[in-house]
Amino acid sequence: MTERILALQPLTTEQRERLAKANVEIVDAADWKSAEPITVIFGWDPEVGPAALMAPNNQVRWIQTTSAGIDYLPLDWIRAHDIAVTNASGAFSPAIAESTIGYLLYFLRGFNEAVKNQAGHFWQRPLRSDLAMIGSQTIVIYGTGSIGQAIAKLLNGFGNQPIGVNRTGHDVPGFQSAVSLDDDSSVIKDADIIINAMPATTKTVGYFNERFFKQLDGLRIFVNVGRGKSVDEKALMNALLYQNVLHVALDVFETEPLPKTSRLWDYPNVLITPHQTGFAKDDEKPIFDMFMKNLQGWLADGKLTVNVTNPTQGY
Amino acid sequence: MTERILALQPLTTEQRERLAKANVEIVDAADWKSAEPITVIFGWDPEVGPAALMAPNNQVRWIQTTSAGIDYLPLDWIRAHDIAVTNASGAFSPAIAESTIGYLLYFLRGFNEAVKNQAGHFWQRPLRSDLAMIGSQTIVIYGTGSIGQAIAKLLNGFGNQPIGVNRTGHDVPGFQSAVSLDDDSSVIKDADIIINAMPATTKTVGYFNERFFKQLDGLRIFVNVGRGKSVDEKALMNALLYQNVLHVALDVFETEPLPKTSRLWDYPNVLITPHQTGFAKDDEKPIFDMFMKNLQGWLADGKLTVNVTNPTQGY
Known part of the structure; x- marks a missing residue:
């Protein structure tokens, strides 16, 4: 089955090309309903994220966040459904x-x-x-x-x-x-x-x-x-x-x-300061690289290697 | 002759004791007129400094500043009278x-x-x-x-x-x-x-x-x-x-x-910022140490070794 990645994080043209080469489908936030079932979520959005994750026919098995913290995710649901979460720890x-x-x-x-x-x-x-x-x-x-x-x-x-x-x-x-x-x-x-x-x-x-x-x-x-x-x-x-x-x-x-x-x-x-200490020009680059490295492992043998979190501990 | 040091920089009790042990006389700013002739100036003051330096019977041969720059000193006079100037370069x-x-x-x-x-x-x-x-x-x-x-x-x-x-x-x-x-x-x-x-x-x-x-x-x-x-x-x-x-x-x-x-x-x-970048608690300590090291050389053989400036170059 082709992985269907819901991108809740803006992607550059170059990043879209890199994903296309990996033979995955990219679903943008606006299209998620017609593109079900989603299997992977990249990034997060407080409305679209939970809706896609908890949709009746969802097949989400992995969430790659673009943040270091994961406490804003619906962790109870994630634990109950054994969904893997990798974060962007270190990038910021x-x-x-x-x-x-x-x-x-x-x-x-x-x-x-x-x-x-x-x-x-x-x-x-x-x-x-x-x-x-x-x-x-x-x-x-x-x-x-x-x-x-x-x-x-x-x-x-x-x-x-x-x-x-x-x-x-x-x-x-x-x-x-x-x-x-x-x-x-x-x-x-x-x-x-x-x-x-x-x-x-x-x-x-x-x-x-x-x-x-x-x-x-x-x-x-x-x-x-x-x-x-x-x-x-x-x-x-x-x-x-x-x-x-x-x-x-x-x-x-x-x-x-x-x-x-x-x-x-x-x-x-x-x-x-308004939650900005981690901001810097081009700081999305290392995050996308983390995602791609995890995606390669995920496609090869279902193994995530970078920043795998423990949703029970909360980080 | 005992050196008469005009202190235009506040001295701690400990610093006064160190100077007393070196057998020099300390003259405070308020007393300079009755204590002539001055032979050394430590620190500077825009009124007392020039007055003491240019007093008719002055014998000032050396000025130790507490600043890195020396451009505020009367450099023409200093050059004409061949007065040594050491600064506090590096302390700040x-x-x-x-x-x-x-x-x-x-x-x-x-x-x-x-x-x-x-x-x-x-x-x-x-x-x-x-x-x-x-x-x-x-x-x-x-x-x-x-x-x-x-x-x-x-x-x-x-x-x-x-x-x-x-x-x-x-x-x-x-x-x-x-x-x-x-x-x-x-x-x-x-x-x-x-x-x-x-x-x-x-x-x-x-x-x-x-x-x-x-x-x-x-x-x-x-x-x-x-x-x-x-x-x-x-x-x-x-x-x-x-x-x-x-x-x-x-x-x-x-x-x-x-x-x-x-x-x-x-x-x-x-x-x-109001000319404060060099400020830090206890930053007078290294300056006084520079002064004492120069004073020891001055008393021993008239040689200054720390931060000797060239008043013609201006630093």
């Missing part, structure tokens, strides 16, 4: 890591104040002691997977060896050491900067809550480039109010788009 | 380099737009193709001395090998290649980013002028962390208007403080 990590370094420098090098002063034509030099360098910061990174490692690699270039937090506390290249999620209180008290780069799982949702932030006393910077649901935003705003945390950079949120009424927009020491 | 370079990477990421990662959108509670994701990564940029750095090399070293950590511009076009570690100032048109046409890190000299004052900017067509980012007088600000504003240059980050200006009436403050694609 270098871009996310660059954005993360940018967040740190934005605050450490005083750009946050400079931007405000510029608006008022106000020449206000900071104290030397107000500014700092990456090398001298104690940085703790939650999540030592593809994103965490990409951040650590860039930090190493600034002479910084971060501390990692992961499930078991196992050592990871680029990190001076690592502790398990259960032992993190031993390292966060001395931290200047905490970065969340964890996937959303049952263990990480809501992890950065009131209990967590109350352990901190004037943390210089908190960054979330992982998943929005890992951070209790109300608790974070209180932590800013009571100066458990002094500066915050967020790319992901409990609800996206971040509602216009959210008070987060107005906090003077919060930098908000 | 790592901090300046971190700020420079921060500028690049501010624009490449779309923070400039995010900051504006945040003020209006506006969730506006950029196009993937609007954002870019440091690794893929063609970067030209004017000045391959201490600052330029520190920037190149950090860029290398992002997988970027910049092109250098210096007096003779000689190779420098961290740079893929270098050209001479006279040959720079061969490299700037292909540049995405141009960074000025040159000292102010007769060759560099006004170097980035209308003739220079007209060679560019949509340069992504222009950065000045060198000297303000190297950039013709009027020409730069025209270059922004005609999109020879798209984004600009400036830490130094023709006139400092930048006048309230300058139109530069209001350009939407210009980031202005």
